Amino acid sequence: MRIARFAHAKGMSFGVVEGEPDAGPEGLTIAEIEGHPFGEIKLTNARWALADVRLLSPILPSKVVCVGRNYAEHAAELGNEVPAEPLLFLKPSTSVIGPRDAIRLPVQSKQVEHEAELAVIIGPPGARRADRAAAQQAVFGYACANDVTARDLQRSDGQWTRAKGFDSFCPLGPWISTGLDVSDLEIRCEVGRNPDEMEVRQLGRTKDLIFDIPTLVSYISHVMTLLPGDVILTGTPAGVSPLTDGDTVTVRIDGIGELSNPVVTLA
Known part of the structure; x- marks a missing residue:
């Protein structure tokens, strides 16, 4: 599973990147998950083309x-x-x-x-x-x-x-x-x-x-x-x-x- 943190028109979310890894951004989508990825992954109904969002650092570490x-x-x-x-x-x-x-x-x-x-x-x-x-x-x-x-x-x-x-x-x-x-x-x-x-x-x-x-x-x-x-x-x-x-x-x-x-x- 590939988990990204990304900015979109409504704010910032975590999501699961879907599609073939070699497809390039135009061939990938990102499905929003509820809350934080540490725990059970639950998808919302929101989904974006990866090319339409801005990928952020996937995590904000304490160190x-x-x-x-x-x-x-x-x-x-x-x-x-x-x-x-x-x-x-x-x-x-x-x-x-x-x-x-x-x-x-x-x-x-x-x-x-x-x-x-x-x-x-x-x-x-x-x-x-x-x-x-x-x-x-x-x-x-x-x-x-x-x-x-x-x-x-x-x-x-x-x-x-x-x-x-x-x-x-x-x-x-x-x-x-x-x-x-x-x-x-x-x-x-x-x-x-x-x-x-x-x-x-x-x-x-x-x-x-x-x-x-x-x-x-x-x-x-x-x-x-x-x-x-x-x-x-x-x-x-x-x-x-x-x-x-x-x-x-x-x-x-x-x-x-x-x-x-x-x-x-x-x-």
């Missing part, structure tokens, strides 16, 4: 917990060792944006880079000191994400809060895919200025994660309570590179879909 250096090749490309335990950091909830929202390049940085990632969305009742089995049960679904990073500030600050925390530095979407086997999915990141001339910058597979999803959820839950709706970014494959004004960056993950965002300079 975004990120995992650094969780692909060996990415750790190597930045000159880092593979960590012995998951390397955690946080992105603020205010960094979250949705599909087609602009990534805004801050004046403080001269080197903002993309990081395509698989996002884990936690469902009820959340997770606290969970073992692997309970950790897997706590997963509601998955989405595409982009852990946008001011690389020069990450180096100069010696810690990652500012580099990872700017507004718009956590694109998330296009929806939440549930019931998905994520043990071996392709993650692809493309960047370009023309939809017909996009360059593949990152190409990896989730089978190469150093720490798998149950391990991450369990480990994090022994540090902090994970609440329903919280998001975990699981790490990025090799190939991170700079974004510039006028670019569009697209993250594609098998079984989920694609997340595209334009890049603009913050005035």
